[in-house]
Amino acid sequence: MTLPGEEPAPMSARPGTLDSSVDRRSWLRASSDYLRTPEGHATILGFVGALMLTFGGFGAGSVRRYDPLLEDMRLSWLRFGHGYALSTLIIWGGVLAMIIAWVRLGRSAIKGNVGLNALSWTVPVWTAPMLFAVPMFSRDAYSYLAQGALLRDGFDPYAVGPVVNPGILLDNVSNVWTTTTAPYGPISLLLGAGITTITGDNVIAGTLLLRLTMLPGLMLLVWALPRLARQLGGRPTIAVWLAVLNPLVLIHLIGGVHNELLMVGLMVAGITVALDRRHVAAVAIVAVGVAVKAMAAIALPFIVWIWMIHERERALAEDREPATPLALFVRTAGAGVAVFGTIFAAASAVAGVGLGWLTALSGSAKIVNWLSLPTIMAHIVTVGTGWFTGLRLEPVLDVTRTICAVVLVGLLVWIWWRSRKTERDAVMGILLALVAIVILSPAALPWYYSWPLAIAAGFAMSTRTLQILVGLSTWLMLVFQPDGSIGLYTFFHVALAVVAAIVAAVSVRTVDPLRLRSVSEKTHAPTEQIAEQPTQATQATSERHSSPL
Secondary structure, three states: OOOOOOOOOOHHHOOOOOOHHHHHHHHHHHHHHHHOOHHHHHHHHHHHHHHHHHHHHHHHOOOOOOOHHHHHOOOHHHHOHHHHHHHHHHHHHHHHHHHHHHHHHHHHHHHOOOOHHHHHHHHHHHHHHHHHOOOOOOOHHHHHHHHHHHHHOOOOOOOOOHHHOOOHHHHOOOHHHOOOOOOOOHHHHHHHHHHHHHHOOOHHHHHHHHHHHHHHHHHHHHHHHHHHHHHHOOOHHHHHHHHOOOHHHHHHHHHOOOOHHHHHHHHHHHHHHHHOOOHHHHHHHHHHHHHHOHHHHHHHHHHHHHHHHHHHHHHHHOOOOOOOHHHHHHHHHHHHHHHHHHHHHHHHHHHOOOOOHHHHHHHHHHOOOOOOHHHHHHHHHHHHHHHHHOOOHHHHHHHHHHHHHHHHHHHHHHHHHHOOOOHHHHHHHHHHHHHHHHHHOOOOOHHHHHHHHHHHOOOOOOHHHHHHHHHHHHHHHHOEOOOOOEOOOOHHHHHHHHHHHHHHHHHOOOOOOOOOOOOOOOOOOOOOEEEOOOOEOOEOOEEEOOOOO
């Protein structure tokens, strides 16, 4: 068995040869050795946390409003009274276990005590239990299925909401989205239609299949992020740890069943392929991502800059005079538009829909929480002046959203223009554009921060920066309730999330910052060492513990 990042086994050690049993014993021995290390203990702890999330979710997750399966299994008591309280405690215990395990792995990754193979194999270990969970921290999965059923049953999801198609799927959609048209691309609708065609209105089977369709996005991230990090001067291990094993990503995108996972995976893969000078393929991959969710489109104008840079470099290498910037832009942008238009038109034609999803994007305005700057501004104005002006939130929110939208458009244009000089500038431009969108958009949700996080993971970062990102990720992970409700308006909930975020951030540098253990974590000798690809153009690093787990 060849593990990611390893050289193929010699012929004498491959399955079917005399030494294949020796190879299997070596693999098991390496796994056993790794699991006895602090990093192996963290991997096991994260797996236990994922199991706790899955089990607790049956009672306190974003469960179906009526669940005959739990009743048949005599487990419906988990959803009420003391059973619900117990389920909630189990979920939060699982979340904290995964955060603790993640921080421990991060501390080891920063020190170089854990390798890329170990982290890559930790991803399926932590993910597998959550494949069988009910939707967690969000009810969006039910909306995806209901929108897919609309297309399956001959409705246009861009013209009508799930309310026109009564049934079990509609019964589980959040009330705010029952009349909202689909804001997703044609591939999202095709996936939903295909799943509901196979499973009918079976919510359990539909949710399981929906999760499976998101897994390619996770695999793309595991494949692309180490390559992106090497191209940008970052560390592959840190990239996978920060943007894949992050509980904010795994719990919200896998547990919550969000199509962000597929979109982000395609976007990052497209950027990586563009840096590898396969520009047409890059545009095609990102176009598929846009057909899942529109936000992937933000990468396309920056890929044009990367394409232009490579064309100039090729002309100089061939001792030719490069084309003028305008001519080069017209040629590369024109080719990119042609590739994108062909793929997107084909997806729309197969789905039998038009561009109605563009107008449906405004549906996010129904979300009002403290995660977006326009909402924060509106709350400050109404709370600060409401006692003598009588201002209400809604009209003030309209004004603040308009102001931020104008600022956002100008900011995006400026970011794009200043990102034209180097490849690194172009990728940094994508990162800054995504951050600006998350902050200035009318509404934001915790998992939206996975968009810029996936790009940021490719850059070299100081430990202090990593601490800030760990604290922010932890806080975002904790401010929603397991059933999908918002905890931002409960002071006690937010305060606990802040404390947990600070402890997680400090723990990146300090073992046991609360001094809960009498014996500090011991350092250990690596059981195995492998050479990793260079993390800088002129620098190579080595990573340890490349076991399959």
